[in-house]
Amino acid sequence: MIIIDGKKVSQEICAQLELQVEQFKSLDIIPTLAIIQLGSNFASNVYIRNKIRLADELGIATKLHKLPIDTTNDALLTLIKQLNEDAQINGILVQMPLPAHISEANIIANINPNKDVDCFHLENIGKLWTARKSEIHLKPCTPAGIIELLKHYHIKILGQKVVVIGRSNIVGKPMASLLLLDDATVTLCHSKTQRLHEICRGADILISAIGKPKFIDATYVKKGATVIDVGMNRDKDGQLCGDVDFVQVSKIVNYITPVPGGVGPMTVTMLMKNLIELTKIQRSI
Numbered sequence: 001m002i003i004i005d006g007k008k009v010s011q012e013i014c015a016q017l018e019l020q021v022e023q024f025k026s027l028d029i030i031p032t033l034a035i036i037q038l039g040s041n042f043a044s045n046v047y048i049r050n051k052i053r054l055a056d057e058l059g060i061a062t063k064l065h066k067l068p069i070d071t072t073n074d075a076l077l078t079l080i081k082q083l084n085e086d087a088q089i090n091g092i093l094v095q096m097p098l099p100a101h102i103s104e105a106n107i108i109a110n111i112n113p114n115k116d117v118d119c120f121h122l123e124n125i126g127k128l129w130t131a132r133k134s135e136i137h138l139k140p141c142t143p144a145g146i147i148e149l150l151k152h153y154h155i156k157i158l159g160q161k162v163v164v165i166g167r168s169n170i171v172g173k174p175m176a177s178l179l180l181l182d183d184a185t186v187t188l189c190h191s192k193t194q195r196l197h198e199i200c201r202g203a204d205i206l207i208s209a210i211g212k213p214k215f216i217d218a219t220y221v222k223k224g225a226t227v228i229d230v231g232m233n234r235d236k237d238g239q240l241c242g243d244v245d246f247v248q249v250s251k252i253v254n255y256i257t258p259v260p261g262g263v264g265p266m267t268v269t270m271l272m273k274n275l276i277e278l279t280k281i282q283r284s285i
Contacts, residue, residue: 001250002153004228004257006145009152010265013273014058020276021059024285031279032061033117034083036076037095038102039069044095051093054268060275063089073102077110084112090282091117091275114281117274120169128177136181137277143175144273145266146207146228147182155205155226155255157182163200165189165216165243166209171230175207196220208243218248226255230263 024031033055035048048064055062065079076094083089092115098104108116113123119138127136139147150157162179166172167190176188187199191210200206200220208216209230221227231243242259250256257263279285 001253002255003250004149004153004255004262006149006257006262006265009149010269012152013148013266013269014054017269017272017276018058024276024279025059027283027285029279029283029285030059030061031090031275032063032088033091033093033275034063034065034086034089035093035095036065036067036079038067038071038076038099040066041097048095051268051271054272058272060272069099071102073106076102076107080107080110084110084115087282089115090279091115093117093271115278117271117278119174119274125169125174128174128181133181137281138274139178139270140170140174141267141270141274142171142209142230142263143178144270145263146175146230147178148266148270149228149257149263150205150226153255157184157205159183159185160204161185161187161202162205162207163187163189163203164207164209165196165200166211166230168209171209175209210243212243213241214243214245216244216249218245218252221249221252223252224254225252227253227257228263229257229259231259232264 021031037044037048052062083092092111094107108120111121113121116124119140124138162184164172164175167188172188176186179186189196189199197220201222203225205226206221207228211231211233213233213235227244227249229242229244233241235241240260
């Protein structure tokens with residue numbers, strides 16, 4: 001059994017990204033990410049701090065717009081319009097979740113697709129399902145990170161049976177589209193799926209993104225499979241854990257991601273990769 005080391009893969013990708021940033025700087029270009037945060041949610045503060053820290057390490061500039069929790073929808077749209085029109089801003093990130101009075105779908109729809117660093121805009125999501133693989137420059141960060149992990153460890157995707165549990169717009173659905181682009185045979189499961197055990201046990205690669213601590217035990221997994229755990233939960237003792245019972249499942253699989261240290265480090269890394277791709281597009285590099 002091999003534990004997939006997301007930290008190590010992230011570091012290797014970041015080394016490549018840093019070289020690209022240095023090339024930009026030789027052309028007097030500094031990739032710049034605008035981050036918008038409403039309120040001061042603790043988890044959001046942690047996520048934003050991690051993004052800014054990695055950006056600093058890579059030589060990427062960040063501009064944090066921290067707004068009051070009661071900022072109106074119109075005021076937020078006005079700021080996004082200004083950032084869309086600012087040639088110095090290469091990517092725009094609106095930290096989710098937003099307060100209940102703000103329409104997330106409306107906010108995402110108003111971000112310029114060529115500055116949509118999260119790859120949430122409908123235009124960019126649509127390309128995942130309709131464009132040629134060579135025409136896709138932006139990919140949702142967590143699914144893209146998972147593909148990078150599989151390829152780094154030379155885990156075959158082509159022709160393999162892949163089961164994705166969870167149909168969110170952030171992970172499940174775009175994960176399915178990226179796997180199809182690499183010629184996997186994909187089954188997308190969710191809370192209404194029947195015979196889940198049976199479906200999962202047929203998977204060569206099992207990807208869980210359901211947010212239920214240690215839900216996936218050894219009875220869900222085929223011997224010799226690859227298991228990717230996207231979950232980030234707390235168990236009954238308050239300890240950080242994934243969707244997968246690591247102790248049980250690791251005994252029967254060939255590859256598995258840990259929590260923490262598996263998928264997590266890749267998400268922010270792929271965000272920075274998207275920003276660099278956007279900078280290339282905008283500057284015709």
